[in-house]
Amino acid sequence: MTRSAMMFAVAALMTASPALAADGAKxxxxxxxxxxxxxxxxxxxxxTGVAGRKVASLPDFKYSAALTAKGGTWTDASLDTYLAAPLKFAPGGKMMISVTNPADRAAVAAYLKTLK
Ligand code: HEC
Structure with a gap:
């Protein structure tokens, strides 16, 4: 990619994100x-604050042993993998729903970043 194409892609990403988050909110x-x-x-x-937080780290929720054992931090990548198939990410976990559409996952992940 040329430098100007790259700048354009970055600018597009930055401007797209509020709209993406709005879709994710829905x-x-x-x-x-x-x-x-x-x-x-x-x-x-x-x-609230889940983006960048340690996986299964809130003291006020009783997480499954499976998710607790996972460790790591919630990043764009790990959130995407988790939401696609929570029970594949953490077999024996307690979250039973998944978001099968990749665009919906990206949108919901963008929305999660706004929950601070
Ligand atoms: C039927 C209830 C239910 C629904 C609906 C649900 N979740 Fe969950 N979610 C859970 C439970 C329960 C856990 C804890 C899982 C565990 O302990 O294994 C969880 C955990 C999570 C975590 C990890 C949180 C942490 O502190 O590590 C994320 C992120 C998450 N859910 C996102 C979502 C998103 C995004 C949606 C909507 C697309 C969603 N969940 C829908 C029940 C649900």
Missing amino acids: TFQLQCKTCHAAKSTAMGPSL
Whole structure:
């Protein structure tokens, strides 16, 4: 890629991201909110600040042994792999839903970054 094409790609990524996050917000309302609230509940851990957080690290949620044993940090890559197939990422884990469409996963991951 030439330098100018690269600058363009970076600029496109940066401007696309609020729109992507807005799409992700819709997906989140429909597919995640029942279990993930601002504060952890019995249904699921809080996702506030999840991007960059250590996997299964909130003291106020009882994670599965499977996810706890995973270790590592939530990055774009690990979130994408997890959301595609949570039970493949952590066999024996407690999250039963997946996001099969890659574009929806990217959007929801962009939205998760706005939860601070
Ligand atoms: C039916 C309930 C349910 C739904 C719906 C759900 N989750 Fe979860 N989620 C969980 C549970 C339970 C865990 C903890 C899993 C474990 O301990 O193995 C979890 C864990 C997570 C984690 C890891 C959190 C951490 O602290 O390490 C992320 C990220 C996540 N969910 C994202 C999502 C997203 C994004 C959606 C919507 C596309 C979603 N979840 C929908 C129940 C749910």
